Amino acid sequence: MTDQALQPAMLSRQSEEATNHCEQSLLVGESASELWNLTLSQLLQKQVELNPSRQCIVFPEYNYRASYEKLYARTLKVAKGLKKLGIREGERVGILAGNIPAYVELFFAVSHVGGIYVVLNTTYTPKELKLALKHSGCKALFVATSIGTSPTTKITDMLNCLDRDELPELESIFCLKQTPECNFIDYDQFQQAGEDISENELLLEMEQHSAHQVCNFQFTSGTTGTPKAAMLTHSNIINNGRFVGDRMRLESSDVICCPPPLFHCFGLVLGLLAVITHGACIVFPSETFQASAVLKAVSEERCTGLHGVPAMFSAELELLKGNSTTSFSSLRTGIAAGSSVPRKMMADLREKMNMKEITSTYGMTETSPGSFMSYTNDPVEKRLSTVGKILPHTKAKIVNGKGEIVPVGTRGELLVSGFQLQKGYWRNPKQTAEAMQKDSNGCLWMRTGDEAVFDNEGYCSITGRIKDIIIRGGENIFPLEIEEILGQHKSIIQSSVVGLPDRKYGEVVAAFLQHRPTEPRPSAEVLRDFVRQTLGWHKAPVHIFWLEEEEDFPKTGSGKVQKHILREQGKDRLKRLARTSKL
Known part of the structure; x- marks a missing residue:
């Protein structure tokens, strides 16, 4: 992989267009551009070589600003702590926290030692957290004493009272945002313990890991049911972030404001990795979503992009009705995703927040997450009414209840295949087999559970969850x-x-x-x-x-x-x- 290969692959629209087969609802994304064969560690190293002093990440609440070089140095220090702890390849490290600096540092540090980063939903009750920890088999857990303004006292009390046999694989718990009431070793002490680890030894170990190893567990239940842990590889999430950033036309001068949580693919991949793959800068305005913090960050940090789900944009637009001083002159793009975005909201974002190049993205956790996305220069009507076109190295089809591909313009269930498919659900072969199925040609497809329709130009419209019809x-x-x-x-x-x-x-x-x-x-x-x-x-x-x-x-x-x-x-x-x- 050359340095040049890390530059955004700004292919022409013509070369990126999907192929539509015989008027049937089957799309094939372009494959002229090679997939990147990088681990998270290698990705960060490459960006340090290319852009050492460029600002990479900002957490305004913490007055935390880091260049690519500074972030990399921080991740090495954290990785030494993990190595001292004995975290080895394939072992799981969990985190329960809001959008804080340690979240990003640990994300890359766990990759450095070959571990799997288990991101845990901040809305979990103590019982739900215990089930998630038991299922994932975390060896270590990093937990914040508060998430935003909400203390996690019930969580930490549960962890303090654990019997060894309740979570037999969990050996160590560390405290983020130390308070007098927290009995666990804090984040700084954890890092200090690894200071005697040789950096050369760590760097040699980092070279041994493969881009096709699982590096991240994302718990998914959609909006119902028991959570399942999707196993995502370095290649899954890096290439997804890369292609998403390409569709946004990201450059190293861009600054993306990212309110969505890091425990979700939106924040971690469509936010953080879309930015890192393009050498740009990302701003996490607050630990948990606050519309006022978002508007302040966009204005003060001169953000060029803003991500969000409809509920977030709705709150921001409502707040704007009483605040005309926020400047959106720098804003041009962003992603509206997570659930169906109303047309009026998309129009309001373009008109009231200057997001003339706003894009929509479709995906699911099990596909890392993106599989469809609009271009910034798509016709406005297409960006309002569809989720765009298929991503590179991806296939998609729409089938009826018998599994037969339907004609273009006919609704049915959307299935996706390609580089972004998860390895499967951790310790759950039954549900993996139900969701991921091979066709007669041996091609593996992910059932999305979403109803969709393709048009003659290859645009996809999501018409709803099949179970919600x-x-x-x-x-x-x-x-x-x-x-x-x-x-x-x-x-x-x-x-x-x-x-x-x-x-x-x-x-x-x-x-x-x-x-x-x-x-x-x-x-x-x-x-x-x-x-x-x-x-x-x-x-x-x-x-x-x-x-x-x-x-x-x-x-x-x-x-x-x-x-x-x-x-x-x-x-x-x-x-x-x-x-x-x-x-």
Whole structure:
């Protein structure tokens, strides 16, 4: 791998275009550019050689700024601590923390010693954390005493009271953000313990690792079910970050503001690695999401890009209504992903935050995560209505219930194949076999569980989760199209549509709505008429539930609305209404 190979592969649009086969819903991304065969350690080393003094990473809350050279030196120091601890190739090191400097330092340091970095969801309860630690078999754990303004007292109390046989593989626990109440060795002491480790010995070990080794566990449950640990390799996540950065046209002069959490692929890959692969700079505005901190960072750090999920952008846009002093003159691009992005929101980001080159990305944890992404110069309509085109070295198809590829323009389940596919689910061969299946040609495909459609130009539109489709009297209704309409009403900040049981039709439409306090709350019938102006009468919500003022939707740690919880809440409300009507 030459230094030149680390420069962004700015291929022409023509050379990157996907191949569409025989008007069937099968896309093949370009493969003219070679995949990078690098470990995380080698990637960082290469950028130090190319850009030693260039600013790499900023944590404003911690007054932490590091050049590529400084970050690399920090990661070597942390890696010595891991080596002193006895972490060897393939052993797991967990972290439970917000977006803090140690998170990034440990990410690369664990790679230096050949370990696997297990990123843990900050919303875990003590019970959930214990299950995740037991399943992943972490040998060491780094835990913050607080995440944002929320103390992790219940977590640390649970860890303090552990019996050895509860987590037999866990040998060491270290404390990030030391407090008097924390009984574990702190991060500084951990590093000091490794000072006698030879740097030459460490560097020699770093050369022995392969790009195809697993380096990261990302827990995934989507928005339902028991978490599964996706096994991701260096090659998976580095090349994904690289191709994502290429689509954004990232250059070393870019500064990306990244509010999404580092425990999620959005923050770790679409954020951190998209930036590192292009020698640019990344800003993590706060430990946990705060809209005010994001706007401040964008303005003060002169950010050129901003990432976020719809819930984050919604909060930022709301805050802007009362704040006209924030400057967005430097902002040009960013990624809106994580869940379906309403068209109006995409339009608002372009118009109100100057994100003229905003892109949308589609993927899932098991695909490292990206598989589709728009270009910055795609027609605005395509960036508003699709998730773009297939990434290089990737294949995708849409199939019907029998597994047959459907014609272009026909909806079905999206399957993905290519460089980004996980190795599988850790210690879970059954679910791996269910999700990853070989075709008659021996090609391995990942079932996404998402319904999608391709157009004649190779753009992909996600029409919803297959499990979220509402079947009313035998007819499919897609929640996203209703959410798009409701999101255009001036009284609604955000909506989420689910199906609820109905004796006559099987299921009917129910809408959960977040009220904009500055506007009057419309009646249910007014909202139904509003939907019917654009969509069929049967798509108007039968049941309308307003969240309490200041209440938010139930969400995963990465910001996705948990529709299964809304369904249960809706069912409970209907049961209560039924009981009341009988009185």
